[in-house]
Amino acid sequence: MRIVRTTAELRDHVRAVRADGGTVGLVPTMGALHAGHVSLVEAAAGRTTSTVVSLFVNPRQFGDAADLTNYPRTEAEDAARAGAAGADVLFAPGVDEVYPDGFVSEVRVSGPLTERLEGAHRGPEHFHGVTTVVAKLLNMVGPDVAFFGAKDAQQVLVVRRMVRDLDLPVEIVALPTVREPDGLALSSRNVRLSADDRARAVAIPRAIDAALALLAAGERDAAALLGAAAGPLADAGLTPEYVAIVDAATLAPRGTVDAPSLLALAVPVGPVRLIDNALLSPVPSDAPVPALSGAGSTGHAVPPTPEKG
Amino acid sequence: MRIVRTTAELRDHVRAVRADGGTVGLVPTMGALHAGHVSLVEAAAGRTTSTVVSLFVNPRQFGDAADLTNYPRTEAEDAARAGAAGADVLFAPGVDEVYPDGFVSEVRVSGPLTERLEGAHRGPEHFHGVTTVVAKLLNMVGPDVAFFGAKDAQQVLVVRRMVRDLDLPVEIVALPTVREPDGLALSSRNVRLSADDRARAVAIPRAIDAALALLAAGERDAAALLGAAAGPLADAGLTPEYVAIVDAATLAPRGTVDAPSLLALAVPVGPVRLIDNALLSPVPSDAPVPALSGAGSTGHAVPPTPEKG
Numbered sequence: 001m002r003i004v005r006t007t008a009e010l011r012d013h014v015r016a017v018r019a020d021g022g023t024v025g026l027v028p029t030m031g032a033l034h035a036g037h038v039s040l041v042e043a044a045a046g047r048t049t050s051t052v053v054s055l056f057v058n059p060r061q062f063g064d065a066a067d068l069t070n071y072p073r074t075e076a077e078d079a080a081r082a083g084a085a086g087a088d089v090l091f092a093p094g095v096d097e098v099y100p101d102g103f104v105s106e107v108r109v110s111g112p113l114t115e116r117l118e119g120a121h122r123g124p125e126h127f128h129g130v131t132t133v134v135a136k137l138l139n140m141v142g143p144d145v146a147f148f149g150a151k152d153a154q155q156v157l158v159v160r161r162m163v164r165d166l167d168l169p170v171e172i173v174a175l176p177t178v179r180e181p182d183g184l185a186l187s188s189r190n191v192r193l194s195a196d197d198r199a200r201a202v203a204i205p206r207a208i209d210a211a212l213a214l215l216a217a218g219e220r221d222a223a224a225l226l227g228a229a230a231g232p233l234a235d236a237g238l239t240p241e242y243v244a245i246v247d248a249a250t251l252a253p254r255g256t257v258d259a260p261s262l263l264a265l266a267v268p269v270g271p272v273r274l275i276d277n278a279l280l281s282p283v284p285s286d287a288p289v290p291a292l293s294g295a296g297s298t299g300h301a302v303p304p305t306p307e308k309g
Numbered sequence: 310m311r312i313v314r315t316t317a318e319l320r321d322h323v324r325a326v327r328a329d330g331g332t333v334g335l336v337p338t339m340g341a342l343h344a345g346h347v348s349l350v351e352a353a354a355g356r357t358t359s360t361v362v363s364l365f366v367n368p369r370q371f372g373d374a375a376d377l378t379n380y381p382r383t384e385a386e387d388a389a390r391a392g393a394a395g396a397d398v399l400f401a402p403g404v405d406e407v408y409p410d411g412f413v414s415e416v417r418v419s420g421p422l423t424e425r426l427e428g429a430h431r432g433p434e435h436f437h438g439v440t441t442v443v444a445k446l447l448n449m450v451g452p453d454v455a456f457f458g459a460k461d462a463q464q465v466l467v468v469r470r471m472v473r474d475l476d477l478p479v480e481i482v483a484l485p486t487v488r489e490p491d492g493l494a495l496s497s498r499n500v501r502l503s504a505d506d507r508a509r510a511v512a513i514p515r516a517i518d519a520a521l522a523l524l525a526a527g528e529r530d531a532a533a534l535l536g537a538a539a540g541p542l543a544d545a546g547l548t549p550e551y552v553a554i555v556d557a558a559t560l561a562p563r564g565t566v567d568a569p570s571l572l573a574l575a576v577p578v579g580p581v582r583l584i585d586n587a588l589l590s591p592v593p594s595d596a597p598v599p600a601l602s603g604a605g606s607t608g609h610a611v612p613p614t615p616e617k618g
Contacts, residue, residue, distance in 0.1 A: 007476055104420045105440075105474030111413045131414075132475075139476040165414030166441075167316055167448040 001083030003090045007140045010052070010091050014142055022049030026143035026170075027087070028134060031055040032072040032188035036178040038085045040147040043175055045086025048145060053082040054137050055092040060099075061129030063122050067273075072188055091141065098136065107135040107166070109158050116251045117264050118154050118275070121241050130155060131162045138168050146170050151177040151185050153262055153277045154251065177276070179205065189272045197270035203236035204267055207243070208278045211263050215280055220257045225280070233267065241266040241273070248279060258282050310392030312399045316449045319361070319400050323451055331358030335452035335479075336396070337443060340364040341381040341497035345487040347394045349456040352484055354395025357454060362391040363446050364401040369408075370438030372431050376582075381497055400450065407445065416444040416475070418467050425560045426573050427463050427584070430550050439464060440471045447477055455479050460486040460494050462571055462586045463560065486585070488514065498581045506579035512545035513576055516552070517587045520572050524589055529566045534589070542576065550575040550582070557588060567591050 004010045014024050025044030029037050037053075044051040055078055062068035079090045106128055108114075114127035138146060148156050156174045163172055178186045183205030184198075193201060207229040214228045222245040229243050246253055248260040261280040266273060313319045323333050334353030338346050346362075353360040364387055371377035388399045415437055417423075423436035447455060457465050465483045472481055487495045492514030493507075502510060516538040523537045531554040538552050555562055557569040570589040575582060 011478070100473070102470075103474050104418055104422070105471050106417045106419065107475070108415045108417060109413055110415065113413070136474075136476050139478060142478060161411075162414050164409065165412050165445075166416065167445050169320070169448060169451060 001079055001090060002088065003079060003092060005093055006097055007093070010089070010140060011142070013050070013089060014052075017050045020049075023144040024048055024141065025051045026137065026141045026146040027051065027053045027082075028137050028146065028148070029053060029055055029078075030057045030071065030188065031078045031092075032074055032191070033078045033081045034178075034186045034188060034190075036149050036151065036186040038081060039178050040149060040175055041082055041085035041087050043173065044145065044147050047173075048143075050089065051087040052089045052091050052141050052143065053078075053087045054141070055090055056098060056133065056137070058098075058129060058133040059095065060132060061126055063126055070192065070271075072191055093140075098133070105132070107131045107162060109161050109165070112251050113154070113158050113161055116154075116246065117242060117244060118266065121266060127155075127158050131158060134159055135162065135166070135168070138163075138170055143170055145173055147173050147175060149177060150174045151187070151276065153264060157249070157251065183209065185274070185276045187274060189274065192270075192272050194270055197272070200236040200238060201267075201269045201274060203232040203238055204265065204269075204274060204276050206232035207265065208263060208276060211280070212278060215257065216284065218284075220282065222253075222255050222257060222261075225257065225263070229263065229265070238267050238269060241268065245280065310388055310397065310399060312388060312401055314402055315406055316402070319398070319449060320451070322359070322398055323361075326359045329358075332453040333357055333450065334360045335446065335450045335455040336360065336362045336391075337446050337455065337457070338362060338364055338387075339366045339380065339497065340387050341383055341500070342387045342390045343487075343495045343497060343499075345458050345460065345495040347390060348487050349458060349484055350391055350394035350396050352482065353454065353456050356482075357452075359398065360396040361398045361400050361450050361452065362387075362396045363450070364399055365407060365442065365446070367407075367438060367442040368404065369441060370435055372435055379501065379580075381500055402449075407442070414441070416440045416471060418470050418474070421560050422463070422467050422470055425463075425555065426551060426553060427575065430575060436464075436467050440467060443468055444471065444475070444477070447472075447479055452479055454482055456482050456484060458486060459483045460496070460585065462573060466558070466560065492518070494583070494585045496583060498583065501579075501581050503579055506581070509545040509547060510576075510578045510583060512541040512547055513574065513578075513583060513585050515541035516574065517572060517585060520589070521587060524566065529591065531562075531564050531566060531570075534566065534572070538572065538574070547576050547578060550577065554589065 017024055025048035027040045027044050041051060041053055057071050059068055075092060082090055108128050109131050119127050160172050163170060182202045184201050210228040210232055211225045214225055219225060225245060226243055233240055243265040246262050248262045254261050257280045259282060262277055263280050264277040266275045326333055334357035336349045336353050350360060350362055366380050368377055384401060391399055417437050418440050428436050457468060459465060469481050472479060491511045493510050519537040519541055520534045523534055528534060534554060535552055542549055552574040555571050557571045563570050566589045568591060571586055572589050573586040575584045
């Protein structure tokens with residue numbers, strides 16, 4: 001496991017891999033790697049010759065200074081975990097390497113994809129910060145494939161739109177959200193939950209499960225499904241920033257689940273803001289109704305179907 | 310000479326060139342190729358294995374609809390001329406190939422580089438349109454080197470800033486402005502000048518020469534140099550949109566030429582808006598003072614020194 005700090009050194013590595021006929025996968029992360037990241041690294045290592053995990057806590061996508069300050073930083077553990085999962089390079093540039101003196105450029109995706117949900121609540125600069133740094137990382141590394149987690153479903157949609165619009169020569173793969181045995185989506189921010197808050201946070205996957213169960217029972221009315229999701233949150237004393245059912249491709253609000261839709265929510269729990277989502281399919285599937293608090297329900301929140309880039 | 314319409318076909322070509330150990334040069338154009346473009350194509354063909362000339366009249370960088378409508382379109386002649394100069398591919402995508410349905414992304418360089426001079430007069434969207442399409446072309450083609458003309462000096466600065474900020478893996482080369490025997494900078498728009506307007510347009514290089522002659526005589530005061538440039542324009546009855554002396558790297562206004570500076574001007578001549586520029590070096594050079602109406606003065610307006618990307 002090699003730790004690389006500069007774009008020049010990284011490109012030397014990528015050039016050598018390509019010269020041998022190899023392929024390169026990128027897993028962009030902000031560090032504090034958990035089993036969700038590990039699943040991305042394993043997928044990358046299974047598909048490409050060399051897997052680069054980038055570790056960069058991007059100041060430009062944090063609207064909240066305290067969230068940036070408190071974001072966990074655990075590089076040595078991250079390197080070990082990424083290496084064990086099959087990565088051969090940890091690319092961990094400093095802020096000065098990523099944003100040199102006089103930096104004034106930006107990559108923007110505009111419209112509903114970046115204005116709704118997280119964009120509405122974290123401010124429009126959030127996704128501009130995401131697309132700028134992801135475009136930079138894709139240009140620095142030049143991977144054949146890049147891997148993202150479906151927990152950040154909106155981010156996946158925004159990144160795919162950017163890649164298509166700007167003709168970035170990379171395939172974007174999204175992989176299912178990985179969850180704790182009680183259903184809580186893995187997040188680097190979970191470590192900041194107190195024991196009591198951690199117990200209450202399970203209301204988030206329960207809210208999703210309640211909506212999925214009602215959907216599986218035949219309900220297609222968004223308001224009814226949202227009503228089902230509201231129950232577990234209220235029971236836990238949690239007030240969501242938003243719980244919404246939107247079109248899974250455009251994020252436009254949907255009154256009826258008669259096309260692939262996304263149930264997305266953001267919920268403050270103690271000092272932490274957690275997000276989660278699930279795909280709502282209008283077509284009944286053969287899959288069993290997810291247990292309301294099923295153990296090890298890794299895949300129960302189905303990720304958006306990957307689009308062709 | 311092969312004409313290519315799609316990114317997919319273009320990438321097949323580039324992949325084949327690279328598989329043979331070759332390199333790729335890109336000359337982005339809006340067509341209506343003249344000797345200035347030819348000099349870029351020749352330089353590209355001399356440095357790279359395969360030279361791609363792109364031909365795309367980008368609607369997003371025209372603030373003026375009439376200018377877009379009247380922009381000359383001469384694809385067959387362009388293909389012949391580019392081929393004769395050493396290009397092997399003319400990449401001429403349609404607007405739908407470049408801007409697919411639902412296109413909402415943009416690459417922006419903000420601040421003085423895009424707000425001054427052309428940015429102030431053509432509107433801020435002009436350079437956003439330029440950087441977006443240049444980023445797309447660089448991503449579509451993936452060249453090792455891309456070639457631009459120094460006549461669009463501000464564009465060169467903006468593109469270099471974008472390439473550095475977004476880590477685009479390409480070298481940007483700027484080549485000197487090519488001129489008519491009487492000094493008029495070649496431009497695809499020159500064909501729209503009437504005989505009378507064409508005669509008056511020579512006042513533009515004469516204005517530059519007047520400033521350069523005064524600079525060579527030891528004058529460093531920007532107001533004095535601008536005063537010298539104003540004479541030939543007034544004599545020809547031309548009213549410039551702007552004539553400015555700015556820092557050659559930042560485009561900040563300069564009162565004194567005590568650092569590399571750019572004399573830049575935009576002048577409406579009949580139905581056409583022409584631009585031109587010259588580098589003003591604070592250090593006297595050994596070069597002879599340019600003749601005020603020298604014949605064949607190809608290089609008399611010195612391009613900005615290429616920066617390291």
